[in-house]
Each structure stands twice: as C-alpha cells, then as structure tokens.
Amino acid sequence: MTPAHTIVQAEESTVARTAIPVQLADTTGAELTFSAVDASAAPNGNSFLYDGGPAVVLIKNADTASHTMTVPIPLLVDGQTVTSRTVTIPAGKTYRWRPSPVYRQQDGNVYLNFDAATSMTVAVVDL
Numbered sequence: 001m002t003p004a005h006t007i008v009q010a011e012e013s014t015v016a017r018t019a020i021p022v023q024l025a026d027t028t029g030a031e032l033t034f035s036a037v038d039a040s041a042a043p044n045g046n047s048f049l050y051d052g053g054p055a056v057v058l059i060k061n062a063d064t065a066s067h068t069m070t071v072p073i074p075l076l077v078d079g080q081t082v083t084s085r086t087v088t089i090p091a092g093k094t095y096r097w098r099p100s101p102v103y104r105q106q107d108g109n110v111y112l113n114f115d116a117a118t119s120m121t122v123a124v125v126d127l
Contacts, residue, residue: 017044017047017111018035018038018045018047019046019047019048019049019109020048020112020122020123020124021033021035022048022124022126023123023124024126025125025126025127032058032125034058034121034123035121036117037120037121039117039118044111045114046111046112046113046122047105047109047110047111050099050103051108051126052100052101052104053126054098055098055099055124055125056096056097056124056127057097057098057112057122057123057124058095058096058125059087059094059096059120059121060089060120060121060122061090061091061092061093061095062092063116063119064092065116066089066090067089067115067120068086068088068114069089069097069113069114070084070086071084071085071086071099071103071110071111072103072111072113073085073102073103074103074106085103089120
C-alpha cells in the first residue's frame, strides 16, 4: 500500500546559473562581500552550493522598486509540485533568508530566481 504522502525529488530544468560564493563565518571577523544578481539570466540564473547546514542568504535591494526572490522547492508531494518560496525585498532594504534542506536541488545547489536584477546584490554565509 502506498503512503498517503509520498515525497520524491522533482525534476528541475537545466538553466545556466551564476554561482554565488559561500562565505564562511569565523571568530576573527571578515568583510561581507555581496555579488550582483546576474542580469543576463534574470529571472533565473543564481545558485549557491548548500550542504544542508546552517546558513543565511542576505539580499540587498538598492533599487527604488520592490523585487522578489523565488526559491524553487524540488519536491513532489502526492505527485503535486510544492509551491516555491517567495521573498519580497522592499526598495532600499536588506533582507535575510535562511535556507533548509528542502530547497537543495539534485546538483547540491539552492537556486535563487529574481524578478529583476536592477540594483540587487546577494551574499551567502555558511554559519
């Protein structure tokens, strides 16, 4: 008998993505470096390697308009696609988002899709 809720890895389309370097938090301190959102690949195109441990994604919006980051969840539950996580970053604000293992794609990355790249930068810190 099949369980009522089956979770399987969903298929993700192949899109060339720009990798965001994962920075390590350490006890001596270090400057945080933000990477520009890849304008040539928007609304897709950014990713970071994720081992499933504690991390934080910092998204800085220096634009005069709000922008949305969408994070696809590569799972199917009972044959249904799980809705992607969306984070709206208001104009002039810096937001933080914490990934979890459900966002990890088959290639070991978390995919970050942005509605626009104008004045958007992102940093990933492994805690």
